[in-house]
Amino acid sequence: MPDTDHPPHGTEPGSSSSRPAGKITRLRLIAAIAAVAVIALIAVLLTVSFNPGSNSNQAAGNAEGTAEETPTQPAPTGKAPAVTYYKQTPPPAGSPLEKVDPLELTVKNEPVGTTLDKGTVGISLEATDLADPTLSADNATMVKLLKDSDDTVLRFGGNAVDRRFFWTSSGEALPAGYKGDKAHPARVVTPADLERVATLLNATNAKISLTVDLGHYDPDRAADMIKNASRIFGKRLLSFTVGNEPNGFAYTKLRPATYGSDEYIVELKAYANAIHAAAPDVVISGPGVYDQKWWKPFIDAELPQKKVLSFHNYPLYSCKDTKSEGFPTVPNLLGEGTRQRAAKYQQHALDAAKAAGLETWLAETGMSACPGSNQTTKTHATALWAADYALNAARLGITRLGFHSSMATCKGGPPMSVICSGGAYLKPNGEMAARANYFGMAMVADLAPGKFLNVDKKGGGMGNSYALKNADGSTTVVIVNENDPEKAAQTEVSLKLPGRALRGTMTQLSGPRLNAQDSTVIDGDKNAPVPAAKRPTVPGFSYGSDTQKFKLTAGTVTVLNFSY
Incomplete structure (x- = not known):
């Protein structure tokens, strides 16, 4: 765009023009003020766009139990990568399924003040x-x-x-x-x-x-x-x-x-x-x-x-x-x-x-x-x-x-x-x-070391949930679903995360009945969980969203990890 403090083409500074001198001076003053305002506005917009974390990362100095500031995270613009979804064990065939209230979880960016370490x-x-x-x-x-x-x-x-x-x-x-x-x-x-x-x-x-x-x-x-x-x-x-x-x-x-x-x-x-x-x-x-x-x-x-x-x-x-x-x-x-x-x-x-x-x-x-x-x-x-x-x-x-x-x-x-x-x-x-x-x-x-975070829980029947903030910035969520897999239907879960997830993986412990003996498996086998780097994606994963919705089979311990 042309410089706003310059006169129109064909008129040099200091030369005469068809406009009266007083009007030209006032127009130049107005144009100068407008230019300063536009430049200031552009500077503000650039600061917001290119410095989303300028007010973040204050967590290290926070007291226990206080919320950590979360960087503003823009929605991703790229296409979600191709993934393989986790195939969890479904309820036993012919089970007299009893409905379970939906589970609503909100992971807050609030450290509890305790940590999970290896060897715990x-x-x-x-x-x-x-x-x-x-x-x-x-x-x-x-x-x-x-x-x-x-x-x-x-x-x-x-x-x-x-x-x-x-x-x-x-x-x-x-x-x-x-x-x-x-x-x-x-x-x-x-x-x-x-x-x-x-x-x-x-x-x-x-x-x-x-x-x-x-x-x-x-x-x-x-x-x-x-x-x-x-x-x-x-x-x-x-x-x-x-x-x-x-x-x-x-x-x-x-x-x-x-x-x-x-x-x-x-x-x-x-x-x-x-x-x-x-x-x-x-x-x-x-x-x-x-x-x-x-x-x-x-x-x-x-x-x-x-x-x-x-x-x-x-x-x-x-x-x-x-x-x-x-x-x-x-x-x-x-x-x-x-x-x-x-x-x-x-x-x-x-x-x-x-x-x-x-x-x-x-x-x-x-x-x-x-x-x-x-x-x-x-x-x-x-x-x-x-x-x-x-x-x-x-x-x-x-x-x-x-x-x-x-x-x-x-x-x-x-x-x-x-x-x-x-x-x-x-x-x-x-x-x-x-x-x-x-x-x-x-x-x-098997869980990675991390800081426990507060979790708000509503519904879901029997069970408890936990969340950890890991050193790499990812969030681990563990859902212990204690409903009887022989009787209970899958639980619909709505999980609100502290950021827009670009990747979400899953590993799961399961069994056919609460009273079943020697029948517990992890990822379908009697072994430790699948290594973290090889874990499939959470079923129904919503790329770039801070809210994830999926179903979980009863009688399971599910470990989810989300990176942003």
Whole structure:
């Protein structure tokens, strides 16, 4: 366009024209003002168009729970790329489908203040399992299970540690007083066993936490064990705990009936000081109990390297009262009452630990404290529960939790264990397999690290949802659909995201019925989720939209990832 402060063609500045001089001056002034206004307007438009993030990225300095500013994202103008859509398992043929209220989710750009990290979910084993040759890099099935559970933590403790576990680094025989039975034998553990376990940790990038024997009082023996463990495991050794559930020692006759937290603290200090002298860099976690009253004495005790408050919790606690909400049934397991009760207990531990500047671990957990089989064991419902339980604990702030397990046989072995061995009863062959609850754990273990975000939820029947903001800016949404796939129709989902998604992928855990045993699969197979880069697209994905609508089959754990 012509310069607006120039006269018309044929008229030079300062020359005479047919217009009177006063009018020309006024016209030039008006034209100049108009030019400045247009230039200013263009500058504003250019700033908006080319600097959409000029007021964004303030999240790093925000307080916990406050909204992060989101860059203005223009709608994409290109054509959506060709994709392959995820084919989820449909409801069983002929199912008496019951309608489920639509699920409305809104992911807010509001950090909860907690994070999910690799290694949050792990496996808890008996201390005597350290002597099991199956725990070796030479065992391909064990290596696969640990790799599929992604940078996991193996915790060794359980009832065995204070009853039938004997450590020696000098070749001593098992003392006569250590008793076991055919299903739970007493065992000697040596440095050679730790070196074998270290090969497994190195092969799978796993870490380890140990418990030392307090049942047979011997601080020097415990110090020798942790000294050797520190040398062998190095930085893979996260912590040690003194005794397993010492709050129950009076009941199990490992101590006199008068034994309480005061006596425990005296013994704990002797152990902690002896171990610190032998292995000064190793962290102590504790007290590893199921009684809340024992937390404060541990917190208040003067102990070297005290950095972790650890506790145990089994939400279904009632083994005889069939009418109790704590009795192990599928409705109780997936019930909101059980979820809230567990969350409340965990929050008490978190509050106590935070006030003392300690990290919080749920070192030993499982669905039920009752031994043997019940309505919940080995069922698909346990997979849904494990995923939701782990995610809710992590969202609250629990940084590590271990699902208690066994190396015993699948046939006749503890039915709540996440893993088990092939072979006849009491004759394990070392071919390790996963149970349903393992797959629920694996779905969480596979998630990329991220910050939990607030999610508004409405409808959807039974289930819970979670969201994470990942380091690459993408959003992960996990939907745990606890409706019974044998009865419930697919749920219509409307998901509002904090940005316009250019890509959306999906992986899913599923099963035919809540009470189906050993039938849980991930992406149609008994394996870990499909690698993130190879995952298909969310069915019905709307390219460039911040609202996604799709259907989900009941009885599933669905992980969605959206990039912008």
